[in-house]
Amino acid sequence: MSTYTATIRWKRGADDAFAAGRYSRAHEWAFDGGAVVPASASPHVVPKPYSDEAGVDPEEAFIASLSSCHMLFLLDFARRAGFVVDRYEDRAEGVMEKNAEGRIAITRVTLRPNIAWGDDLAPDAAALAELHHKAHDACFIANSVTSKVTVEH
Structure with missing residues (x-):
C-alpha cells in the first residue's frame, strides 16, 4: 500500500464577500516533492473574476492525471517490447455533462x-493497439474512475 498526499491552500481575501458567494476560488496545490501549482475552480463552473483561468482546475488535473498515467505505462511497456520512444504528446480531452444518474461528471476522456x-x-x-491496451489496463488512475476512457491512435 502506498499513500500519496497533497496540501491544498486557500485564504479568503480581505475584500471578499464570502457570505454572498463573491470570493476568489484561486488556491494552490503543494506536493511532497516541492512543486507548488496554482489552482482554481474552472471558469466554466465559477465565472470570472471569482475563478482564475491561469490556475489548473480539478477537471483539467483529472484529465492530465489519466493521460500522464497512461503515458508512463505505455513508455514502460514499449521499452520492454524493444521499442524506443523519442517523443510523446497527448492532447487529452474530457467531457463534463450529466451522467446516467443525472449528476454532473466528467463522463468521457x-x-x-x-x-x-x-x-x-x-x-x-x-502492436501499438496492444501497448495502449496494456497501458490502459495497468493505469492506476484509469482503474480508479468510472468515466469512459478512449485512446485514439
Missing part, C-alpha cells in the same frame, strides 16, 4: 497520443 518512435522501429498497428 479521450486520449490522443502522438508518439515519435526512435531507431527507425515503430510498432505496427496491432
Whole structure:
C-alpha cells in the first residue's frame, strides 16, 4: 500500500464577500516533492473574476492525471517490447455533462497520443493497439474512475 498526499491552500481575501458567494476560488496545490501549482475552480463552473483561468482546475488535473498515467505505462511497456520512444504528446480531452444518474461528471476522456518512435522501429498497428491496451489496463488512475476512457491512435 502506498499513500500519496497533497496540501491544498486557500485564504479568503480581505475584500471578499464570502457570505454572498463573491470570493476568489484561486488556491494552490503543494506536493511532497516541492512543486507548488496554482489552482482554481474552472471558469466554466465559477465565472470570472471569482475563478482564475491561469490556475489548473480539478477537471483539467483529472484529465492530465489519466493521460500522464497512461503515458508512463505505455513508455514502460514499449521499452520492454524493444521499442524506443523519442517523443510523446497527448492532447487529452474530457467531457463534463450529466451522467446516467443525472449528476454532473466528467463522463468521457479521450486520449490522443502522438508518439515519435526512435531507431527507425515503430510498432505496427496491432502492436501499438496492444501497448495502449496494456497501458490502459495497468493505469492506476484509469482503474480508479468510472468515466469512459478512449485512446485514439
